Amino acid sequence: MKFELQAVCPDTGARAGLLHTDHGVIETPIFMPVGTAGSVKAVMQDQLLNDIKAEIILGNTYHLYLRPGTDIIEAAGGLHKFNGWDKPILTDSGGYQVFSLSGNRKLKEEGAMFQSHIDGSRHLFSPERVMDIQRSIGADIIMAFDECTPYPCDYEYARKSMEMTHRWLDRCVQRMGETEPKYGYNQSLFPIVQGSTYRDLRKISAEYIASKGADGNAIGGLSVGEPEQDMYEMAELVCGILPKDKPRYLMGVGTPWNIIENIGLGVDMFDCVMPTRNGRNGMLFTSQGVVNIKNKKWEKDFSPIDAGIENRFSNFYTRAYLRHLFQAKEILALQLASLQNLSFYLHLVKEARQHILAGTFASWKRTALDIVKTRL
Amino acid sequence: MKFELQAVCPDTGARAGLLHTDHGVIETPIFMPVGTAGSVKAVMQDQLLNDIKAEIILGNTYHLYLRPGTDIIEAAGGLHKFNGWDKPILTDSGGYQVFSLSGNRKLKEEGAMFQSHIDGSRHLFSPERVMDIQRSIGADIIMAFDECTPYPCDYEYARKSMEMTHRWLDRCVQRMGETEPKYGYNQSLFPIVQGSTYRDLRKISAEYIASKGADGNAIGGLSVGEPEQDMYEMAELVCGILPKDKPRYLMGVGTPWNIIENIGLGVDMFDCVMPTRNGRNGMLFTSQGVVNIKNKKWEKDFSPIDAGIENRFSNFYTRAYLRHLFQAKEILALQLASLQNLSFYLHLVKEARQHILAGTFASWKRTALDIVKTRL
Numbered sequence: 001m002k003f004e005l006q007a008v009c010p011d012t013g014a015r016a017g018l019l020h021t022d023h024g025v026i027e028t029p030i031f032m033p034v035g036t037a038g039s040v041k042a043v044m045q046d047q048l049l050n051d052i053k054a055e056i057i058l059g060n061t062y063h064l065y066l067r068p069g070t071d072i073i074e075a076a077g078g079l080h081k082f083n084g085w086d087k088p089i090l091t092d093s094g095g096y097q098v099f100s101l102s103g104n105r106k107l108k109e110e111g112a113m114f115q116s117h118i119d120g121s122r123h124l125f126s127p128e129r130v131m132d133i134q135r136s137i138g139a140d141i142i143m144a145f146d147e148c149t150p151y152p153c154d155y156e157y158a159r160k161s162m163e164m165t166h167r168w169l170d171r172c173v174q175r176m177g178e179t180e181p182k183y184g185y186n187q188s189l190f191p192i193v194q195g196s197t198y199r200d201l202r203k204i205s206a207e208y209i210a211s212k213g214a215d216g217n218a219i220g221g222l223s224v225g226e227p228e229q230d231m232y233e234m235a236e237l238v239c240g241i242l243p244k245d246k247p248r249y250l251m252g253v254g255t256p257w258n259i260i261e262n263i264g265l266g267v268d269m270f271d272c273v274m275p276t277r278n279g280r281n282g283m284l285f286t287s288q289g290v291v292n293i294k295n296k297k298w299e300k301d302f303s304p305i306d307a308g309i310e311n312r313f314s315n316f317y318t319r320a321y322l323r324h325l326f327q328a329k330e331i332l333a334l335q336l337a338s339l340q341n342l343s344f345y346l347h348l349v350k351e352a353r354q355h356i357l358a359g360t361f362a363s364w365k366r367t368a369l370d371i372v373k374t375r376l
Numbered sequence: 377m378k379f380e381l382q383a384v385c386p387d388t389g390a391r392a393g394l395l396h397t398d399h400g401v402i403e404t405p406i407f408m409p410v411g412t413a414g415s416v417k418a419v420m421q422d423q424l425l426n427d428i429k430a431e432i433i434l435g436n437t438y439h440l441y442l443r444p445g446t447d448i449i450e451a452a453g454g455l456h457k458f459n460g461w462d463k464p465i466l467t468d469s470g471g472y473q474v475f476s477l478s479g480n481r482k483l484k485e486e487g488a489m490f491q492s493h494i495d496g497s498r499h500l501f502s503p504e505r506v507m508d509i510q511r512s513i514g515a516d517i518i519m520a521f522d523e524c525t526p527y528p529c530d531y532e533y534a535r536k537s538m539e540m541t542h543r544w545l546d547r548c549v550q551r552m553g554e555t556e557p558k559y560g561y562n563q564s565l566f567p568i569v570q571g572s573t574y575r576d577l578r579k580i581s582a583e584y585i586a587s588k589g590a591d592g593n594a595i596g597g598l599s600v601g602e603p604e605q606d607m608y609e610m611a612e613l614v615c616g617i618l619p620k621d622k623p624r625y626l627m628g629v630g631t632p633w634n635i636i637e638n639i640g641l642g643v644d645m646f647d648c649v650m651p652t653r654n655g656r657n658g659m660l661f662t663s664q665g666v667v668n669i670k671n672k673k674w675e676k677d678f679s680p681i682d683a684g685i686e687n688r689f690s691n692f693y694t695r696a697y698l699r700h701l702f703q704a705k706e707i708l709a710l711q712l713a714s715l716q717n718l719s720f721y722l723h724l725v726k727e728a729r730q731h732i733l734a735g736t737f738a739s740w741k742r743t744a745l746d747i748v749k750t751r752l
Contacts, residue, residue, distance in 0.1 A: 038700065042707040046688055068675065068700040075676045075696075082697055299444070300451045312422055320451075321458055324414065324444040331418040334707055 011362035013266035022185035028268040051311035062094035070136040078138025091139035127171035158196035188215035206241035239266035256372035275341030289374030387738035389642030398561035404644040427687035438470035446512040454514025467515035503547035534572035564591035582617035615642035632748035651717030665750030
């Protein structure tokens, strides 16, 4: 894996680059649609490729490990073969889900003991185990096993947790060194900076993570309920420490304005369930602003869902029809809203990238922030 | 609207024809996907057109009248404009739903009083009202308002109900004559033969319906729980009486084998929720037979969903992946199963048509029946 820095904004920290993987090149900054259980919810693979123009998607280790399980994924020849997505895949480590979804979880130095949210069965996720699972899934980018601290989090807990995350990282690095990819293409490990909202911890963590010389680095533990200003402050601090010549991935972020701001701070990669999850609840992100499509005001609005987006759907279907589909609880509502929101997120990062390459990011950012925050 | 009979099977009653409408030509025999509330559930309009290769879809008067309502559909310029389906649309009359879905329904000579299943509001569906609503929806084919008798149904009830359906038909015909299409294209009324499973009533009803000289004729009140042999017996009897030069539509039928059998009896048009509804429950109809995709036997079957179907999906996705999607309760499962089943239904009637045109329908029918009934 190789990261090629193409342009840096003269006024902000924004960067444009190319991330070369064995499953193709990713143009950064990039947003990665979340495909938790091997499917980006309500979206077909051909739509992901041709309409949304996704360049990389996420899978989730916790979900995929429990269902369908690594034996089935291995029998298929890895997740790319299993779900028919032939471009890059990143898997998160499952640590977050162990704490948010599973029952009876218990954290020890060894790892995290937990019970499946599906059938109550008991499992241990250790750094080694999680590396092995991600090897089996066949992700192009493997995330280190970490503890994502909640917000708020007291200083002592945050410090101890960060230190354990660092020790876990060393075990992840060692395991990755001892094992080989299973499907003939390279898999890169991204370590994760933690430290909650404490500047000194974030600095220690970022320096530790930077020292590992990984192919890319991630910022975790943000977008967990802290004020947006804290998120930006931490991202800025950490981006200032992480290597310039490697991609920076801010995990689980966020709203369109969060993404624009963080691109300006030097973040290259994003993922979030917001476009799909909020879409399924009727919240549309468009190139004109935010639309609550369930609102009665759209019932006779026969204008396109989003005239500013180039795909086969956003211009074809009307807001009135989409509102009707939500009212009637039609599955197509979930499909169209997911397509719209993901298309918009990819459109947004592409636009940011073009302005970084053109040297006009800073002025674009001001205008774009106003637009994406507008409530229509 | 004009029906052009192209070929009649020398050994059975099967026919191939072309039904010319102002929204294009329909090749018969045809299966019509059901788009109850203006959306074929879980299917995008472009998939309906390009993958499933649907030629006409159904809408439901009861559902569309209650939601979004005729004012919104009229404001859009009719259902074709509202949902973006530019090919023919048939609307059923809503009578069936008044009895299956609504509360506190009361049948009188005037029509059916009912309460909305959505908000309990009171409404009257009379033959005149239902014609007006279908005018507003803008269906190419408008169904007469009828009572669909349940099964079993005692003779006296069936006779009286049939007679009322005939009187209602006269009122439908009159109202259609007094009103104009709203959107500049022709709308044809199809009357409906009733009479439960009583040969003499079916004969009376078919003769009455035939006497109306409509552009097409429908057979209702079947596929409501009666033995399959009764369905075939009634369809055969009625097809023998209905005009040969007009299309015959058997409402709400059915399984793939029901469709093959009824094509052999002279039916030209079919609709059924089975491919979409059963698909959403994991029952797949394929060119090799019936698949319960939730079955564990498919968990490592990496063969295509259906190698015998030409669309972008049935050959692309595997049975193992689709099973996983059902296990994980992913929305994509509903999408893929609906696409597969509707694609197969359209494939089946197209194959029947080709064999009718080639004069080989009778031998094809025997083989095809065995295949479609096979449980894989």
